[in-house]
Amino acid sequence: MTTLVRLRPTAPPRRPGRIAILGAPNSGKTTLFNALTGHRAKAGNYPGVTVDRREGELQARFGADDVRLIDLPGVYSLEPQSEDETVAVRVLEGGFGEPAPDGVVVVVDATTIERGLPLLAEATALGLPVCVALTMIDELKARHGEIDPQELQRELGVPVIGVVGNRGLGIDDLGALVSAPWDWTASPSLSRGGEGRTPEDRFAWAHRVLGACRRQAPEPNRWTRRLDRFLLHPVIGSAVFLAFVAFFFQAIFTWATPAMDFLSGLMDGLADRVLATLPDTAITRLAADGVIRGVGAVIVFLPQIVLLFTVILFLEACGYMARAAFVVDRVMGWVGLEGRCFIALLSSYACAVPGIMATRTIPSPRDRLTTILVAPFATCSARLPVYLLLIAAFIPADPVLGPFTWQGLTLMGLYFLGTGAALLSAAVFKRGLLRGASLPFYLELPPYRLPRPSDIALGVWDRAKLFLRRAGTIILAVSVVLWFLLNLPRRPADPELSDAENQRLVLEGSYAASAGRLLEPVFAPMDFDWRINVGLVASQAAREVMVATLAQIYAQEGQDEEGLGVLLSGSGEGGRAPLLSRASALALLVYFAFAMQCMSTLAVIRRETGGWRWPAFTFAYMNGLAWLSAWLTFVLASAVGA
Amino acid sequence: MDRTLADVADASDGRLLEIAEVTGTGADSRRLREIGFCTGAPVRFIRRAPLGDPAMYELRGALMSLRRSEARRIRVHRRAGA
Numbered sequence: 001m002t003t004l005v006r007l008r009p010t011a012p013p014r015r016p017g018r019i020a021i022l023g024a025p026n027s028g029k030t031t032l033f034n035a036l037t038g039h040r041a042k043a044g045n046y047p048g049v050t051v052d053r054r055e056g057e058l059q060a061r062f063g064a065d066d067v068r069l070i071d072l073p074g075v076y077s078l079e080p081q082s083e084d085e086t087v088a089v090r091v092l093e094g095g096f097g098e099p100a101p102d103g104v105v106v107v108v109d110a111t112t113i114e115r116g117l118p119l120l121a122e123a124t125a126l127g128l129p130v131c132v133a134l135t136m137i138d139e140l141k142a143r144h145g146e147i148d149p150q151e152l153q154r155e156l157g158v159p160v161i162g163v164v165g166n167r168g169l170g171i172d173d174l175g176a177l178v179s180a181p182w183d184w185t186a187s188p189s190l191s192r193g194g195e196g197r198t199p200e201d202r203f204a205w206a207h208r209v210l211g212a213c214r215r216q217a218p219e220p221n222r223w224t225r226r227l228d229r230f231l232l233h234p235v236i237g238s239a240v241f242l243a244f245v246a247f248f249f250q251a252i253f254t255w256a257t258p259a260m261d262f263l264s265g266l267m268d269g270l271a272d273r274v275l276a277t278l279p280d281t282a283i284t285r286l287a288a289d290g291v292i293r294g295v296g297a298v299i300v301f302l303p304q305i306v307l308l309f310t311v312i313l314f315l316e317a318c319g320y321m322a323r324a325a326f327v328v329d330r331v332m333g334w335v336g337l338e339g340r341c342f343i344a345l346l347s348s349y350a351c352a353v354p355g356i357m358a359t360r361t362i363p364s365p366r367d368r369l370t371t372i373l374v375a376p377f378a379t380c381s382a383r384l385p386v387y388l389l390l391i392a393a394f395i396p397a398d399p400v401l402g403p404f405t406w407q408g409l410t411l412m413g414l415y416f417l418g419t420g421a422a423l424l425s426a427a428v429f430k431r432g433l434l435r436g437a438s439l440p441f442y443l444e445l446p447p448y449r450l451p452r453p454s455d456i457a458l459g460v461w462d463r464a465k466l467f468l469r470r471a472g473t474i475i476l477a478v479s480v481v482l483w484f485l486l487n488l489p490r491r492p493a494d495p496e497l498s499d500a501e502n503q504r505l506v507l508e509g510s511y512a513a514s515a516g517r518l519l520e521p522v523f524a525p526m527d528f529d530w531r532i533n534v535g536l537v538a539s540q541a542a543r544e545v546m547v548a549t550l551a552q553i554y555a556q557e558g559q560d561e562e563g564l565g566v567l568l569s570g571s572g573e574g575g576r577a578p579l580l581s582r583a584s585a586l587a588l589l590v591y592f593a594f595a596m597q598c599m600s601t602l603a604v605i606r607r608e609t610g611g612w613r614w615p616a617f618t619f620a621y622m623n624g625l626a627w628l629s630a631w632l633t634f635v636l637a638s639a640v641g642a
Numbered sequence: 643m644d645r646t647l648a649d650v651a652d653a654s655d656g657r658l659l660e661i662a663e664v665t666g667t668g669a670d671s672r673r674l675r676e677i678g679f680c681t682g683a684p685v686r687f688i689r690r691a692p693l694g695d696p697a698m699y700e701l702r703g704a705l706m707s708l709r710r711s712e713a714r715r716i717r718v719h720r721r722a723g724a
Contacts, residue, residue: 077676081669112703115678199675203683217703224705228689228698237692326707330693333709440670440712442677445698445705 017067018099019058019178020091022123023107024116025074026446028135031455032107032163033071035171036062036178039458054462062175069178070101076115077199078122082363092126103129103181105174110140110147110162111218111447117206118199120156129184131159133174138164139447145218147210155209158184224319224447231323241327244320245346252308252350253381259303267296282490286483294479297542298472304350304381305467306460312347312358313459317451325443335423336430338362338441341371345422348378352601353471356608357463366434370426372608373618376601377422377594379415382543386592387414389547393565394585410589417593421625470607471600478541478599485512486538486549512537522627526587526634532580539597546592583637587630595626650699651713653687659718660684666715678702679716 023029037056058067072091073084080086094100104123108116113134123130134149153160159177163170177184231240271288278284315321325339332342340362348355355375362368388411395407488511493502507513516533523533531550538549551564568585570578580588596602596619605615653659661683664671678701679685686700696709708716 079672079676081673114702115704118676198680199672199678200680200682203678203680220700232689232692232698234692241692326691326696326698327693329707329709330691330695333695440673441696441709442674442712443696443707444677445707447705 017064017103017179017181018070018101019067019181020070020072020101020104021107022072022088022092022104022119023074024076024109024119026444027074027107027109027116029071029074029107030459031452032105032133032135032171032174033069034455034458035168036175037069039454058175058178062172062179064176064179067179075119077119078126083365084363092123092128100128103131103178103184105133105178106130107133107135110134110136111143111145111221113147113215114203114206114210117209118202121202121205124158129158129181131177131181131184132156132161133170134160134162135164137162137169138167139221140218143218143221144216146216147213148215151213152209155212221447227448228323228445231320232327237327241324244315244324248311248346249349251311252304256304256307256350260300263303264296264300267292267299271296282487285487286480290480290483291476293548294476294483294541295472297479297545298468298475301351301381301471302464302468305354306464308347308350308354309460309463310456312343313456314451317449317456319446319448322443322445326445329441329443335427337367337370337426338364339443341367341426344371345375345378348375348380351380351382351471352376352378352598353467353604354463356601356604357466359608366430369609369614370429370434372605373429373614374422374426376596376598376618376622377418377425379418379593380543380598382598383414383418383592385544385547386539387411387589389550389565390568390585390589393569394580394582414589414593417590421594425621470604474600474603475542479545482512482538482541482545485515486510486534507534525631526591527581527584528588529579532584532588536591536597540599542600543592543597583634586637587634590633591626591630593626594622594629596622648718649714650685650687650708650716650718651697651710653718656686656688658684658686658721660721662717662719664716671715674708674712674715677706678704679706679708684721685716685718 021029021033033054033056036058038059040056054071056069056071058064058069070091072088075082075085075088078085078089078092080089090096091098092100092104104126106116106120106123108120120130120132132152134147134152140147149160149162161170161174161177163174231237271292274284274288274292278287312321315324321343325342327339328342329339332338341359344355344358344362346355347358352375355378356372359368359371359375362371391407391410395410397405397407399405400409486507489509491506491509494505497505512534513530515537516530519533519536520530523536528536535546535549539546547564550568568578568580569582602615602619605618606612609615650659650661661679661681663681664674664679674680683702688698688700688705690697691707696707697713698705698707699713700706
């Protein structure tokens, strides 16, 4: 049980202290952690689980060296039901191969103090020294509420410090306090509160403590109520929600495009420069086509990822994200998921990697896993270049009705196909494989608050780093391996032939070509020849690599990427036979809509689910579905004479 | 005091209610109680989502939303004087 009183000057341990920061979601924990560490934190993972781990060093200006702060996941209680809570408890009890922390700062939102104190009682019951950081004091006063930290300290017996993280008030005191956790002691009352076995006991204890403190509860947050009346209005609220989704797509596709084009142009230009200036050897070509273009394939996504997370983190911090989940929850409920899954799926339209990273806010492990398994169906931006190439080449641009053309409708159809596949598979998984009791649905709607730009910047930076590390290394590695597969074995250049012709001959004899031929029986029912299969192999690095690879395979004199579509569909002037029938092209489009062709997504699924089981499953079921649908498309399209 | 018991899912105005009991067993009911929906706690219906479900409640100074299926488990009565 709890250590009650420690006599003051027993020789305090003078080793580096580790202090855990514990608090409910939205309690102001992150702002506080950032203020104490000076916005320098190491983000990572706890081994074997998927919960974010953030650690940082206490800033030296608080007068202590070597105090490490651990930002625990936001939890309502220490009852280990969700993954977040399990991690919090394991860290506090000394798990993950590390000793238990030397003290715990419990962050309590002063405006909802009644809800925060039970967590303090639970933390005390673990027997660690605790202290309280009372946040949102300014908001409490603005809403005519009152609590005296001194009185609360007297009642609880542990240090209580009122802080306003936004303005740095109280941070110095808190910083000094966390350097000496061995001085914190709990009063008998607090220890008894921690002994309460049921939530009721702990809430009743919190009520008694607050009763002894002459505390004035705050008035309802007027601004939040007013904004909610508007933003959650049956009609206006739905319109706002749709506008939010439109804004989201606008941001990740339209606004990110110039930066993405610039970066890909920059990397291509660099690769071309290298090819032009250095002697033409295998090493040069590996550097240019394998490494530089490989790096390019990664960083081209960076503007989108940064923009995506800026929007997400901003809306999350200001309080709208929870409202969006609240509005859409019913729709998600039809397929067995919940509102929070929507945000992750929405992000996946940019790229499944950040989408899967965003599932961490989903408390129910089953819902979370389901979302991870279906997120790769969302039409990510890497599919677009392939869609655009094939649609331009095979679908007529004739108008259908008003402003709609066959091309536009096909693209829209492919988006619906991806979305439909995601929702339907979610429904199937939740009814079958992942059926079972889940946590009850609850969602806290925090008050609207103006976010701190530095908190958002830090969050975006953390995630961008994570993306580069996880996806970047994989894409680069696959890109280099592919270069070898496409260029080996070596073959002496024939001086009689042009460079492009020589290149094509190397490719035709390459290991990748052998793989393509090996795959021929698999894709023969759709009439894909070995060249398309090589493209499918190459697109395992990232889907858009398909376009460049096909361009390389079909490279002939005077043919560049623009000519590729003409070549594929045989629509050129020379009356050349098409290399792909329209039925096969439609099948290929459908294949791309469903297939799991992205190594980085698989790697992220492995990281997030802690093993190869689920990525293997995802690979199998998505590609199975893709093959079947492509074959059906081919059969149907052939039947109607497409 | 109004003795009629109902569940919080039926609440449709902003009157202050008091939680009489949280039905159901095991982890589910425990989770609801841990986030603050426990016997004796005052709770107030605020609004429904635009599509009718879930609904938002004021609970111990915070806004919490529950689906109808969860709200059915929370039996309430009207608070004396409210």
